[in-house]
Amino acid sequence: MDYIALLKDYLDDANSHLAVFDDSLMALESNGFNNDLVMRVLGALHTLKGNSGMMGFESLKVYIHNIEELLKQVNDNEIELVEIIAGLLDSANVIRNALQQIEKNPDASPDLGEDILTVQQLLNGSGNESEKKSVELSSYLGTKTDTIKVDFKRLDDLLNLVGELVIYKTRLNQIETEIRGVVNNKPLTKELKDGLEFMGKIIAGLQEGIMRARMLPVNHVFSKFPRMVRDLAKSQGKEIQLLFEGEDTELDKTVIDELEEPLLHIIRNAIDHGIEVSRDRVNKGKAQKGTIVLSAAQESNYVIIKVRDDGKGIDFDSVREAAVKKGLIKPEDAPDKDNIISLIFSAGFTTKNEATDISGRGIGLDVVSRNISKLNGHVTVDSIPEKETSFTIKLPLSLAIIPALMAEAGDEVYAIPMSAVDESIKVREEDIHVINNHEVIRFRERVLPVIRLNDFFGLNRKRKKRFYLVILGRADRRIAIAVDRLRGQQEIVIKPLDETFGKSYGIAGASILGDGRIVLIVDVMSFWNGRNKISFEEQKPNNV
Amino acid sequence: MSRIHLPASGLAEDMLLNDKEQSEGFHLVTFNLGEEYAVPISQVYEIVRVGNITMVPNSPSYMEGVINLRGKVLPVLNLRKRLNLSGKDITKSSRIVVTEVGSKVIGLLVDAVSHVIKVSSEFVETAPEEVLEIDTDYITGVGKLKDRLIILLDLEKLLKREKFDIKDGGNNGEKN
Numbered sequence: 009m010d011y012i013a014l015l016k017d018y019l020d021d022a023n024s025h026l027a028v029f030d031d032s033l034m035a036l037e038s039n040g041f042n043n044d045l046v047m048r049v050l051g052a053l054h055t056l057k058g059n060s061g062m063m064g065f066e067s068l069k070v071y072i073h074n075i076e077e078l079l080k081q082v083n084d085n086e087i088e089l090v091e092i093i094a095g096l097l098d099s100a101n102v103i104r105n106a107l108q109q110i111e112k113n114p115d116a117s118p119d120l121g122e123d124i125l126t127v128q129q130l131l132n133g134s135g136n137e138s139e140k141k142s143v144e145l146s147s148y149l150g151t152k153t154d155t156i157k158v159d160f161k162r163l164d165d166l167l168n169l170v171g172e173l174v175i176y177k178t179r180l181n182q183i184e185t186e187i188r189g190v191v192n193n194k195p196l197t198k199e200l201k202d203g204l205e206f207m208g209k210i211i212a213g214l215q216e217g218i219m220r221a222r223m224l225p226v227n228h229v230f231s232k233f234p235r236m237v238r239d240l241a242k243s244q245g246k247e248i249q250l251l252f253e254g255e256d257t258e259l260d261k262t263v264i265d266e267l268e269e270p271l272l273h274i275i276r277n278a279i280d281h282g283i284e285v286s287r288d289r290v291n292k293g294k295a296q297k298g299t300i301v302l303s304a305a306q307e308s309n310y311v312i313i314k315v316r317d318d319g320k321g322i323d324f325d326s327v328r329e330a331a332v333k334k335g336l337i338k339p340e341d342a343p344d345k346d347n348i349i350s351l352i353f354s355a356g357f358t359t360k361n362e363a364t365d366i367s368g369r370g371i372g373l374d375v376v377s378r379n380i381s382k383l384n385g386h387v388t389v390d391s392i393p394e395k396e397t398s399f400t401i402k403l404p405l406s407l408a409i410i411p412a413l414m415a416e417a418g419d420e421v422y423a424i425p426m427s428a429v430d431e432s433i434k435v436r437e438e439d440i441h442v443i444n445n446h447e448v449i450r451f452r453e454r455v456l457p458v459i460r461l462n463d464f465f466g467l468n469r470k471r472k473k474r475f476y477l478v479i480l481g482r483a484d485r486r487i488a489i490a491v492d493r494l495r496g497q498q499e500i501v502i503k504p505l506d507e508t509f510g511k512s513y514g515i516a517g518a519s520i521l522g523d524g525r526i527v528l529i530v531d532v533m534s535f536w537n538g539r540n541k542i543s544f545e546e547q548k549p550n551n552v
Numbered sequence: 553m554s555r556i557h558l559p560a561s562g563l564a565e566d567m568l569l570n571d572k573e574q575s576e577g578f579h580l581v582t583f584n585l586g587e588e589y590a591v592p593i594s595q596v597y598e599i600v601r602v603g604n605i606t607m608v609p610n611s612p613s614y615m616e617g618v619i620n621l622r623g624k625v626l627p628v629l630n631l632r633k634r635l636n637l638s639g640k641d642i643t644k645s646s647r648i649v650v651t652e653v654g655s656k657v658i659g660l661l662v663d664a665v666s667h668v669i670k671v672s673s674e675f676v677e678t679a680p681e682e683v684l685e686i687d688t689d690y691i692t693g694v695g696k697l698k699d700r701l702i703i704l705l706d707l708e709k710l711l712k713r714e715k716f717d718i719k720d721g722g723n724n725g726e727k728n
Contacts, residue, residue: 044728107652172623284683285698373570420606420607464609465609465610466610467609503624504616504625505608505625505627506625506626506627506658508615508627508629508656508658508711509608509611509612509615509627513609513610514609514610515608515609515610517623518606520591520623520625524604524620525606525620526604526606526618526619526620527603527606528606528608528609528618
């Protein structure tokens, strides 16, 4: 967080503490001594003191410290409250003035030398009714705050309402198209169209506004890790520095909340399996200190979060070996780097022989993949042996409303999250070739595997001469999903599927369209996993 | 999708005229699956006609799909398939009995909803195992009403058991 933002937080916070101080003093003045009130004042002052010290406003810190002392003496019955209440009320104004000065000129720490002396005089019992400083009326106004605290539930409710609004907007647009076909009144239909368009813009603005209100900087979750990295590195005798990049990138709070666990596992992995001990690093000619970089960046409607370490990378051979041992692949399978590396996301996968305290128990990376998938995101891993390993997480900005491509297959309509879609093309049956019992298509100098959604979901297959391929991308791999028809792109509101359906492989959730129809949201992760499965089975010897 | 609400009043009272003499007891919603089955009315949220059911791929075969119940995505279970009874197509008289057990709301697809009846607590007897087509685990008991035999379903067990089943066998083909 930069200094300006920090200062803003400080001032907002300080003003709320000052308000508590003021209120409590007023109550003390009118009702006399009350232990609870004094404790409340002390609490507010203490926080304010700490924050002021942290921000470098030394004089203000000392001043508040003296007021604290004064109040403690009151609490211990060393001073009568009535003797100093006027002085205390003055002190609230002093703090208020100081805060205003800070707001106007944040670089200069206000000098409260004289005021400190006044309070110390009170402390020493020599509280001569010192000449009352005239206080400017305007100082009672305090500084204005730009922030309010809102219960997250309220924002959630608002977003749900906006979600419904988006659904009905879509429905109205459909009706408008139908009306244009039957009503022969150009000016009127045009007006309807314009009106709807205008409303659509406002709804989009409203939606964006509420989504913005729900966003937090990823620093909220990043900042939880330095301590963990330090402790874990120490316990393993490693030297590791954790660096942040783009930590002020904003994400929906619900996504932030869900992000902690996957990141925890990835970072643990980097410490445990990635970064070498200092001696090994020096021997390899690397910097003695290992580095883990946690970075975040926004790319259109997505946020990319990367965890990169400069450790020893992923040892493909031992991953392969472990995968063979677990029966995930056959020893004679071709060593395809992409396939192998994605195996580390399989449940219970570990290459370590003995589990360490931290990771290697074979849980972790499958949790990562599952959690990220739940957020409609993707996680990929890449590694250069002896140089680095990087995990890349791609997440939609919001959990609740995502853009999706609507595709028809069989008699159903499915929503494919746009986050995974590279492009879509229209093809003819003869463009599809069969290699090794698998359908593929030649596309942009590459051969892509084709998965027919009808088959994947066990639907009736309408053999059409012309149909569409939706090209999905994940890292540098591409896969083509064959669907009967495309219905265009649409914003959909995600509703979870009931657990009664089990894991309903291939389905990530459901959404309700404007016409009341339910569409299922495709879990694009399943295609990649499915592809792995197919390619491994395909290479089984004498597979019937 | 039109709805028929089955509150304790209305239809229920009509039915009760036949059973005036029984003052104490509880209400049951009965429905047809070849035999006549019943669940306590306290577990029935509402009864809806069968509209568009969206099939969910790769789910257990007895899960019929999902319907849109006023903006909520409601799972629908095919009770015939769940109880391993022979299948029957959806007809005009088919209904979805929306039940609420614990915090779980789930729709049960049945052939037809028959009645709301009021019965006394003595009405229910333990089910004689040999006469029943279905697993007695899911049954609270049977009751005789005049010449009819009514099988009382234990929804809690039925739904709990089913969750268990899914965990055991539902992850076919899942890799991660």
